[in-house]
Amino acid sequence: xxxxxxxxxxxxxxxxxxxxxxxxxxxxxxxxxxxxxxxxxxxxxxxxxxxxxxxxxxxxxxxxxxxxxxxxxxxxxxxxxxxxxxxxxxxxxxxxxxxxxxxxxxxxxxxxxxxxxxxxxxxxxxxxxxxxxxxxxxxxxxxxxxxxxxxxxxxxxxxxxxxxxxxxxxxxxxxxxxxxxxxxxxxxxxxxxxxxxxxxxxxxxxxxxxxxxxxxxxxxxxxxxxxxxxxxxxxxxxxxxxxxxxxxxxxxxxxxxxxxxxxxxxxxxxxxxxxxxxxxxxxxxxxxxxxxxxxxxxxxxxxxxxxxxxxxxxxxxx
Amino acid sequence: xxxxxxxxxxxxxxxxxxxxxxxxxxxxxxxxxxxxxxxxxxxxxxxxxxxxxxxxxxxxxxxxxxxxxxxxxxxxxxxxxxxxxxxxxxxxxxxxxxxxxxxxxxxxxxxxxxxxxxxxxxxxxxxxxxxxxxxxxxxxxxxxxxxxxxxxxxxxxxxxxxxxxxxxxxxxxxxxxxxxxxxxxxxxxxxxxxxxxxxxxxxxxxxxxxxxxxxxxxxxxxxxxxxxxxxxxxxxxxxxxxxxxxxxxxxxxxxxxxxxxxxxxxxxxxxxxxxxxxxxxx
Numbered sequence: 001x002x003x004x005x006x007x008x009x010x011x012x013x014x015x016x017x018x019x020x021x022x023x024x025x026x027x028x029x030x031x032x033x034x035x036x037x038x039x040x041x042x043x044x045x046x047x048x049x050x051x052x053x054x055x056x057x058x059x060x061x062x063x064x065x066x067x068x069x070x071x072x073x074x075x076x077x078x079x080x081x082x083x084x085x086x087x088x089x090x091x092x093x094x095x096x097x098x099x100x101x102x103x104x105x106x107x108x109x110x111x112x113x114x115x116x117x118x119x120x121x122x123x124x125x126x127x128x129x130x131x132x133x134x135x136x137x138x139x140x141x142x143x144x145x146x147x148x149x150x151x152x153x154x155x156x157x158x159x160x161x162x163x164x165x166x167x168x169x170x171x172x173x174x175x176x177x178x179x180x181x182x183x184x185x186x187x188x189x190x191x192x193x194x195x196x197x198x199x200x201x202x203x204x205x206x207x208x209x210x211x212x213x214x215x216x217x218x219x220x221x222x223x224x225x226x227x228x229x230x231x232x233x234x235x236x237x238x239x240x241x242x243x244x245x246x247x248x249x250x251x252x253x254x255x256x257x258x259x260x261x262x263x264x265x266x267x268x269x270x271x272x273x274x275x276x277x278x279x280x281x282x283x284x285x286x287x288x289x290x291x292x293x294x295x296x297x298x299x300x301x302x303x304x305x306x307x308x309x310x311x312x313x314x315x316x317x318x
Numbered sequence: 319x320x321x322x323x324x325x326x327x328x329x330x331x332x333x334x335x336x337x338x339x340x341x342x343x344x345x346x347x348x349x350x351x352x353x354x355x356x357x358x359x360x361x362x363x364x365x366x367x368x369x370x371x372x373x374x375x376x377x378x379x380x381x382x383x384x385x386x387x388x389x390x391x392x393x394x395x396x397x398x399x400x401x402x403x404x405x406x407x408x409x410x411x412x413x414x415x416x417x418x419x420x421x422x423x424x425x426x427x428x429x430x431x432x433x434x435x436x437x438x439x440x441x442x443x444x445x446x447x448x449x450x451x452x453x454x455x456x457x458x459x460x461x462x463x464x465x466x467x468x469x470x471x472x473x474x475x476x477x478x479x480x481x482x483x484x485x486x487x488x489x490x491x492x493x494x495x496x497x498x499x500x501x502x503x504x505x506x507x508x509x510x511x512x513x514x515x516x517x518x519x520x521x522x523x524x525x526x527x528x529x530x531x532x533x534x535x536x537x538x539x540x541x542x543x544x545x546x547x548x549x550x551x552x553x554x555x556x557x558x559x560x561x562x563x564x565x566x567x568x569x570x571x572x573x574x575x576x577x578x579x580x581x582x583x584x585x586x587x588x589x590x591x592x593x594x595x596x597x598x599x600x
Binding site: 045048049050051052065066068069070071072073077079080082083084085086087088089092093095096097099100101102103140144 | 334335336337338341342344345346348349352353354355417418421422423424425426428429430431432433597599600
């Protein structure tokens, strides 16, 4: 269980996290979704006591992280890949962390096996790929068999097999009743992994709730209909609160009716249908619509060679 | 709804798996010996010091009578060797702490020990103890190897003499303490190159200038130089007296008083480093 109240972090002039409150419940995978620079990592670092909140509080399993007497068995965290001395072997890195809590070498070897690092465990971490670094970070997070897991972008740099492994692992751990808090900017991954979502944009929480609820609330479902009598059908289903658009001849997109209603209306009028498909909003669309005003680093629209929002100072340099 | 799942929540691992300072020491011990820089710097220090004492003892033996007393000839090789050895100790000490910042390891370390300062103290304990032992080994072996070389002189380092004991022990303690000093600077600056440049610049440049330039105001600064004052513990009473005589109305230091200056620096810098470690975002 993670609980944040009015959590705020300011770096100089920049408000990275602005009075956010949320709760991460045990027994499910909670996704923390947001564009780059939205405040995900800052929030996670504050949970782990690495960054001091400017204001507000956050507790893990009932108390601030720094007050736990056995932090590694309470919370396991992967905050950035390779928070590891590059000159040390993976196994020695894990042994050193385990030693702080009196965790034995057998558990070290266990997490090495769980994360598939056996073949490189005695190699120096400096030569690790991003994916191996991620696996080592996850191994470190699992060392204390913690009740709560916090993983910041765990699938970054993993191959498809690794991505699937992380997905199954976090679901398995949540199924055991643990609290799993997982950040990502990859919406598709979240859609497959998370049960619950907290969406953050520019330091604010813009949505939170079960995944489907968040998607439904921030996207429109529609019905795609293909018919040789499209124009006739469009007239038939039109009404207040209903929009019908057509992107190609014979194809309609109806918003405001269920597929059942459209099908029955067509049948009643004797209109031939070639296709009738309910289209649900995707997490991707939800994410875009939720965060479009809050994206920190917009891809600059380059026109005439100058970024649209170029600060005045840059003009002087040219 | 969630009652079922929460009741199945795993109890945290065996209650014996808890953080303690002793375990933190064990962890830092493992960390200390599992990076190459430790082995390298310690070998350079021990082998280099023994080698230098042996090598320099030969010309010193020949120089007795013309330029120096037998007493000076016996001790001068140790002074050279410890000067060199202190450079290796400084590198080891700085890397012990800045290596964690360079690689991001510090975040893993303070996640395991969220009160943070125990990480600093346990590293310091391990570093100090290891350098103390390594320096003692180097000094004892150097002493043993020098004795036959210097046997032709009619003087030798008398182990029963209180001043000789103080100087031998002083060399060992100076090395361990200059390590603590460099460690503290590393903990403050959190950057290998910056910390090395600061400590070595201070020891090799600033202190030499302060000692060497005959300008009156510097007499008030001289006694507070960490390295040269700390080394008084390994210096002869004769040279301490002559230094104090030259100091005019400056501050006079005893052997242990000089060492206390170095310890004072270490205490202040470590205190500052501990406060900043607590305060700063890791």
